[in-house]
Amino acid sequence: MKPVSWMVGVSLISWLGIAGLFGRQTAVAALAGMLAPLAVASGTWILMERTYRRSPDGLTRLILKAFVGKMVFFGAYVAVVLSALSIRPIPFIVSFTAYFIGLHVMEALCLRRLLAGGLES
Numbered sequence: 001m002k003p004v005s006w007m008v009g010v011s012l013i014s015w016l017g018i019a020g021l022f023g024r025q026t027a028v029a030a031l032a033g034m035l036a037p038l039a040v041a042s043g044t045w046i047l048m049e050r051t052y053r054r055s056p057d058g059l060t061r062l063i064l065k066a067f068v069g070k071m072v073f074f075g076a077y078v079a080v081v082l083s084a085l086s087i088r089p090i091p092f093i094v095s096f097t098a099y100f101i102g103l104h105v106m107e108a109l110c111l112r113r114l115l116a117g118g119l120e121s
Helices: 002-021 024-054 056-084 089-115
Strands: none
Touching (some): 002 024, 056 089
């Protein structure tokens, strides 16, 4: 669970920095760009950790299913946010991309530690 706490903490602190530096509209767009990657990375991590603890052999199957689910979800999320909500597109896209990449890097590093036997929850 520590990785999820780190993901949430780093994301919130960085968003607070964005909110403090830029206006309300940019902060709202950045929040929208942060929420989906944070929720998905946190949920995926919890599932991966539980699966690994129960049955390490099932981890690859879970990762493949999660990959397909993420592609569909993120495509739909970006389409809905950009078409249905009145959010500034450039801050949203920059925020979404940065959080998507950053959180998946964190997830990958935590997975590497988990597989090496060095990550405690």
